[in-house]
Amino acid sequence: MLVTGNDRGSISVMAVILVFTASVLVAAMESYNSMEHRLVDKIIAHRSLGLMAEEALRQEYERLRSDSGLMTAIVNEHRPLRPYGNVLADDRGRCEVFVGERKGYVIIWAVAEKGRDRAQAGCFQAFDEAEEKFVLKGMF
Numbered sequence: 001m002l003v004t005g006n007d008r009g010s011i012s013v014m015a016v017i018l019v020f021t022a023s024v025l026v027a028a029m030e031s032y033n034s035m036e037h038r039l040v041d042k043i044i045a046h047r048s049l050g051l052m053a054e055e056a057l058r059q060e061y062e063r064l065r066s067d068s069g070l071m072t073a074i075v076n077e078h079r080p081l082r083p084y085g086n087v088l089a090d091d092r093g094r095c096e097v098f099v100g101e102r103k104g105y106v107i108i109w110a111v112a113e114k115g116r117d118r119a120q121a122g123c124f125q126a127f128d129e130a131e132e133k134f135v136l137k138g139m140f
Contacts, residue, residue: 042117048092049119053112056095057121060085060108061136064099064125071106071134074099075127081109093117106134 063085064071073079081100088095093114100107102124109122125134 045093045114045117046119049095049112049114049117050121052088052090052092052095053110053119053121056085056088056097056112057108057110057123060097060099060110061123064106064108065134068134071125072127074101074106075104077101081107088112105137 079100081098081102083096084099085097093112095110095112098107098109098111105124105126107122107124110120112119121139123139124137126137127133128135
């Protein structure tokens with residue numbers, strides 16, 4: 001088979017196109033892989049912040065549950081949500097707990113954040129006259 005100059009030129013152009021296409025494909029795959037890793041890291045960070053908020057909420061709930069006088073005062077004074085208790089801070093982020101009253105319920109709301117990521121957990125309690133104590137009515 002005889003190869004002419006034009007055939008060699010078209011083969012060279014085709015090889016350049018194939019190399020360029022392969023390099024674009026590799027760059028796209030690297031970009032996709034990087035995006036996927038960032039997404040996984042963000043999901044892990046959000047899950048960690050969520051666990052931190054739930055942990056702070058649980059601690060504050062246990063602390064307030066044993067002090068019904070304070071919860072009664074919160075309801076009677078119609079206290080708005082305010083920072084309450086300790087601020088938790090560690091390598092996962094920072095978490096602050098808010099306690100207040102809304103429509104006769106005591107609300108405990110924990111917000112954990114790190115950078116631009118944020119997670120929240122909360123619960124509300126109402127006074128049960130039959131049991132004569134505050135009971136958990138819901139979580140959010």
